[in-house]
Amino acid sequence: MLAPTIRQDIYNIYGFVRFADEIVDSFHDYDKEMLFARFENSLKEALEDKISLNPILNSFQETVHKYEIDYKLIDSFMKSMKLDLTKSTYLTEDEYKDYIYGSADVVGLMCLKVFVKGDTEKFDALKDGAMSLGSAFQKVNFLRDLKADFEGLSRTYFPNTNLTALDEISKNEIIADIEEDFRKGYQGILDLPAEAKFGVFMAYRYYRRLLKKLKNTPAIEIKNARIRVPDYEKVGLLTRSYVKFQLNLVR
Numbered sequence: 001m002l003a004p005t006i007r008q009d010i011y012n013i014y015g016f017v018r019f020a021d022e023i024v025d026s027f028h029d030y031d032k033e034m035l036f037a038r039f040e041n042s043l044k045e046a047l048e049d050k051i052s053l054n055p056i057l058n059s060f061q062e063t064v065h066k067y068e069i070d071y072k073l074i075d076s077f078m079k080s081m082k083l084d085l086t087k088s089t090y091l092t093e094d095e096y097k098d099y100i101y102g103s104a105d106v107v108g109l110m111c112l113k114v115f116v117k118g119d120t121e122k123f124d125a126l127k128d129g130a131m132s133l134g135s136a137f138q139k140v141n142f143l144r145d146l147k148a149d150f151e152g153l154s155r156t157y158f159p160n161t162n163l164t165a166l167d168e169i170s171k172n173e174i175i176a177d178i179e180e181d182f183r184k185g186y187q188g189i190l191d192l193p194a195e196a197k198f199g200v201f202m203a204y205r206y207y208r209r210l211l212k213k214l215k216n217t218p219a220i221e222i223k224n225a226r227i228r229v230p231d232y233e234k235v236g237l238l239t240r241s242y243v244k245f246q247l248n249l250v251r
Contacts, residue, residue: 003195016060024084108134115196129188136181
């Protein structure tokens with residue numbers, strides 16, 4: 001759904017962030033801290049040397065240098081991923097926001113650099129929307145994956161929330177916060193370049209549908225099952241979104 005001119009670079013960013021995420025979330029039978037340290041060193045070398053024998057890091061560094069992606073965004077992402085190795089609870093709003101900034105907002109900003117083809121003026125105008133959309137997507141993931149994160153990885157991301165006794169009030173407070181992020185993020189979608197607009201709009205529509213299902217699901221069920229959007233609903237959502245987009249009804 002993204003234009004071919006930017007598709008590979010988004011693949012390259014996704015490959016990088018997915019690689020780091022897999023190390024901290026999946027390699028349970030191995031020394032994750034050691035593996036992450038190796039990955040971090042390989043990343044540093046790839047960015048400095050502008051080449052890597054690791055194909056994922058080599059592709060990523062090409063995109064970073066092509067669009068002059070700020071290394072600070074990458075550092076913030078790596079900081080949040082590293083937290084997943086040792087930190088299991090976020091007690092304050094500041095801790096929570098810092099983690100989301102590094103794990104999601106900066107990914108949106110890296111993608112935005114590609115969407116605007118490195119144009120600094122356009123990037124600055126759209127960065128707030130990109131961060132809000134990244135936050136919304138990440139928070140929906142947290143709510144959807146509540147059971148897996150809590151039981152499988154012993155992690156709780158939402159501050160001031162007792163996940164062992166999640167009730168409707170707490171759930172609705174979380175959802176209201178996400179809906180505000182979506183509201184801000186949608187405004188940014190309207191001004192995206194044509195090459196990226198439909199792809200991001202479709203992601204927005206999918207995550208809004210997922211949030212609606214979570215909103216209509218009792219809190220106790222969210223704790224005990226992973227809520228998803230069935231494939232037939234995804235097809236219908238894609239069809240309707242494409243029609244809206246083609247008829248210029250996105251606004």
